[in-house]
Amino acid sequence: MSSSTLRRRLYHGDVDGRRNEQMDTFGSDGLDEPLLGSYGDRSKVYDSREEEDWDIRKKEEQHWTFLFSTLIAQWAQWLANILTESSSVFGRLLPFSTQSQIYLSPLQEERLSILKERLQVPFDGSRVEHQDALRQLWRLAFPDTAIPPLKSESWKDMGWQGTDPSTDFRGGGYVSLENLIYFAQNYPDSFQKLLHKQEGVRAEWEYPFAVAGVNISFMLIQMLDLQSSMPSSQAGIRFLELLAEDENAFDKLYCVAFRLMDAQWLLKRASYMEFNEVLKAVRTQLERELALEDVTHVRDLPSYTMLYR
Incomplete structure (x- = not known):
């Protein structure tokens, strides 16, 4: 045992x-007997050269890992810088980006160019054609009244702020006078109703008709992004489609905006100091209507029908 x-x-x-x-x-x-198999020959002699070789290989691996990590970090920073650049720079670096391109037909280019030329003309009271345009507007507004001098208290009856209308065109330029004339010629009933404030309960301090018209022209220019090289706003891009169908699209849209402004004025029971608030509401409404899918002409806008009421 x-x-x-x-x-x-x-x-x-x-x-x-x-x-x-x-x-x-x-x-x-x-x-x-070992539980996990043989551990090998334990009698093997230790060799220090193998450890030195292993240390060298380890240092080389660490060196290349550092270089690779640095390269990745630099590349990531470069990509981040690209993404934070302006859209124009981003578009140049990545030509196949998702930025939508606007392509105009020759007809659209021609009509847009003509409209932009109109917008560049300031009102000049010393030019004979501008003086004649003012007189034409007076005849359309007050056909039974003699045309007053170009500086007269009578111009206030049309809604100019002073005795000299030329001082009120600063924001709208000559195109705003053309818009008023177009309104009076093509929609005379609506023009007269707004000029003489014939509808609704009016405020004690009403908006001045002519000056309001100048402000509406300026608002449309901004809304449609017509001062840029190419309209980029949704309303501006949609307007280009309307311009392709009608060379007078801007003038017609102006008439719609004026009629809509008066309707908003009455709805809000506004007074003179609230004019800018009313104008903002008009812009919002027009932008909504221009976004409708079935609008291909200005006459398709829901507010267009107000011109014939």
Whole structure:
């Protein structure tokens, strides 16, 4: 028994745990077997050169990892700089970007060019054609009244702020006078109703008719983005489609805007100091109507019908 280890195995069938005992004998050498296989030859001699080679390889790997990480970081920063650039620069670097391009037909280009030329003309009271245009507007507004001198208190009856109308064209330019003339010639009933404030309960301090017209021209120019090289606003892009169908689209839209302004004025029961607020509401309404899918002409705008009421 000295050369082996005895282990007692109990069979649970024995009541007292002692009957039918079996003595299993395992050699002492069996306990020395490794649980996970051989560890290899432990008698191998240690070689310091292998550790030096391993250190060199590790340093090289760390060096290349650092260079690669630096390159990735620089590339990411470069890409971030591109993404934060202005849209024009981004478009040049990425020519296949999702920026939509506006393509005009030759007819659209011609009509847009003519309109832009009109917008560049300031009102000049010393020019004979501008003086004649003012007189023409007076005849359309007051056909039964003699034309007053170009500087007269009578011009206030049309809604100019002073005795000299030329001082009120600063924002709208000569095109605003053309708009008023077009309104009077093509929609005379609406023109006269607004000029003489014939509809609704009016405020004690009403908006001046002619000056309001100049402001409406200026508002439309801004809304349609006509001072830029190419309109980029949604309303401006849609207007280009209307211009393709009608060379007078801007003048007609002006008439709609004027009629809509008076309707908003009455709806809000506004007075003189609230004119800018009313004009903002007009712009918002026009932008909504221009966004409608079935609008291909100015006459398709819902507010256009007010010109004939």
